[in-house]
Amino acid sequence: MKPSLSGLFLLLCAATPVQAGERYFVLQSTTSVQNSGLLEHILPLFTAQTGIQVRVVAVGTGQALYHARNGDGDAVLVHDPEAERAFVREGFGVLRCEVARNDFVLVGPRNDPAGIRGLDDVVDAFRRIAHSRALFVSRGDDSGTHRREQALWRQAGIELGVADTSWYRQVGSGMTATLTIAANLSAYTLTDRASFLAFSHRRELEELVRGDPRLENLYAIALVNPERHPRVRFAEARSFRDWLVSPEGQAAIAAFRLGDERAFTPAARCDADTGSRR
Amino acid sequence: MALGQPILPLEVRDLMVEIGGRRVLDRVSLTIAGQGTTVVLGPNGAGKSVLLRTLHGLVKPVAGEMRWNGRPFGPDVLSRQALVFQRPLLLRRSVVGNLVFALRPRGLARGERQRRLAAILARFALEALADRPARGLSGGEQQRVALARALVLEPELLLLDEPTASLDPAATLVIEDLLRRTAAEGTHLLLVTHDVAQARRLADRVIFLHGGRVLEEAPASVFFTRPATREAFLCLAGELPT
Amino acid sequence: MDELTTAFVGAAALILGADPALLEIVALSLLVSLSAVTIAALLGLPLGAVLAALRFPGRRVMIVAVNALMGLPPVVVGLFIYLLLSNSGPLGALGLLYTPSAMVIAQTVLVMPIVVALAHELLSSLHEEYDELFRSLGLRPAAVLATLLWEGRFGLVTVLLAGFGRAIAEVGAVMIVGGNIAHLTRVMTTAIALETAKGEIAQALALGLVLLVLAFTVNLLVALFRQAAMRLAYG
Ligand SMILES: Nc1ncnc2c1ncn2[C@@H]1O[C@H](COP(=O)(O)OP(=O)(O)OP(=O)(O)O)[C@@H](O)[C@H]1O
Ligand SMILES: [Mg+2]
Secondary structure (H helix, E strand, O other): OHHHHHHHHHHHOOOOOOOOOOOEEEEEHHHHHHOOOOHHHHHHHHHHOOOOOEEEEOOOOHHHHHHHHHHOOOEEEEEOHHHHHHHHHOOOEEEEEEEEEEEEEEEEEEOOOOOOOOOOOOOHHHHHHHHHOOEEEEEEOOOOOHHHHHHHHHOOOOOOOOOOOEEEEEOOHHHHHHHHHHHHHHEEEEHHHHHHHOOOHHHHHEEEOOOOHHHHEEEEEOOOOOOOOOOOOOOHHHHHHHHHHHHHHHHHHOOEEEOOOOEEEEEEOOOOHOOOOO | OOOOOOOOOOOEEEEEEOOOOOOEEEEEEEEEOOOOOEEEEOOOOOHHHHHHHHHHHOOOOEEEEEEHHHHHEOOHHHHEEEEEOOOOOOOOOHHHHHHHHHHHHHOOOOHHHHHHHHHHHHOOHHHHHHHHHHHHOOHHEEEEHHHHHHHHHOOOOEOOOOEOOOOHHHHHHHHOOOHHHHHHHOEEEEEEOOHHHHHHHOEEEEEEOOOEEEEEEEHHHHHHHHOOHHHHHHHHHHOOOO | HHHHHHHHHHHHHHHOOOOOHHHHHHHHHHHHHHHHHHHHHHHHHHHHHHHHHHOOHHHHHHHHHHHHHHOOOOOHHHHHHHHHHHHOOOOHHHHOOOOHHHHHHHHHHHHHHHHHHHHHHHHHHHHHHHHHHHHHHHOOOHHHHHHHHHOOOOHHHHHHHHHHHHHHHOOOOHHHHHHOOOOOOHHHHHHHHHHOOOOOOOHHHHHHHHHHHHHHHHHHHHHHHHHHHHHHHHH
């Protein structure tokens, strides 16, 4: 089988069009920054300035961090501060910086069966939904949004899975699919603002609770620790992180709009405790 | 001729074959020697095909012995035989391709191979068909190719299992003519047939098989004029299906 | 139905306009899936022939296993290959994760059981037909395998098409090991998944229609080729 094995090798090589000397790194990102179009908007600006290509693998926050722990990817761009800090604390990540923010929105049907319209306390709203047993659709996919929603249920003292929770539907899907299901079921759901702005059937769902600080949605970048995974492209990933928090990067984020609304607010703030690598 | 010594005379003693626990050849003894054509006659299910396949090494006997010029069956014996099946079993390639396919395991020198191919194509009047796809030929033509494929091996013993069973009379006569010439050139033919008339035309000797046993083994002139058993008599009279 | 119309119009525009972004994705889809099918053919067809023609201990177990593996979900194959190719996995040093090579490997694993099982099925019946002829002519095992593969060549083309169909249509495995990176590992199916996730249903459907046209074209070309070759072989 000698000839076919070498043929196999040739095919494998032929199938990998990697130009020698091309500078790139792999960014494990959450889906909302890709699906909303933010990355498509800012990455060409970064590449034009630095010549570095960004290879984006867009997955849920949980999966992105899991990949990064395995050393698959050079940076993460996600939105779960608690998990990100653990990622850094456990030595997998370094140089975490918050780069942008927007907020989560509790949306639901116009007839608002749980009567939460206009509340400014999201935990109270969650409690009312549970008590009225109005339909609620959950991402159920260990994404940043899903994790936030679960934290809010905990704060509301609702133990899902204990009592009858037929009103609570975990769909295990991305944000757009979840919004579509919620619209079709006339159900409530928690969404990030960018996905909601990009959602094409927005009229069927209404933004009911906003402005609670507990709905803040912070996007942050962290680099994979090269001491843990020596093969990472640290320099390239580092320049992206530095660019994101620089005035140009922040301006690029601010310039991104969905319709006439700004989807992300620039928010540059780097953690102090990541000085292990300058 | 290929390596080794002649495989004839063949002595078969008390050969027993069982298939699926059923005895299909029962203490078969026979002798095949010299030149000529030996015809195996017998009704359906008598064991004629099984006998041919056993002699060709495709079926293992449970008891008894075969002595090929004093030696047991082996690859050298096989290489001096050829078998023509009832169906042509041609491969999806040209007529010549089929002949080459049969020759290749023999590992002949190129010149020898070319000589045999040319000779066999000429003798079988296959030159015009040589490059035609074999499976596209008529039934008679295909059986002619199957016979050529066997004879290009220049066997000492040619086994034939009802080679004309599905052919029309004209095609049958063509094949018979080729068989007669082959026998005349020194290849011993062991021919299974259903066709008593064909047996009369071709046989020098007859082996009459019935229920897995050899009931008669006699020169053709004797068998066809004075069969020794009632079964053979009925067979010749056409009252037993043969 | 509004979206269906948009999808058809969008598909037509994509194809007629020879959209360069689309061409890039189509080319990569074809490259990855054809490579996978080629490798699966080089390894799987001989294996199918071995299972059909030779008798050895463990053969039956292998046949059952191969048949069962035909139903393997692509996502499971993707995860398995991911764990192998991950920087923390045994083959991480090769640096293949998130490259087209990784996608080729995943699709090869996915396609191989189909190729082996269907080839075995087809060649078994051929072997049954020709076994006594092969033994009569004193063919050695290697020659038997080669002959079966050659005799079965027209049917085996269909087997490979079935494998190609599975490869070009699957999304789970290439999504995981390729990462759906724009301009690098984005193929038709992952692009469709992305458009769906973005809520661009019409665009997703349009891409789906392009994929259909692509699969149809490949099948048509192979069918024409096969017909011509068969006419040569059978007259
Ligand atoms: N592969 C097989 N499996 C089971 N039984 C078999 C097999 N081959 C032959 N037999 C049996 O052995 C007996 C002899 O069969 P054989 O084919 O030799 O008959 P035959 O004399 O050639 O008959 P026919 O004139 O119909 O060709 C029959 O009873 C047949 O059923
Ligand atoms: Mg018979």
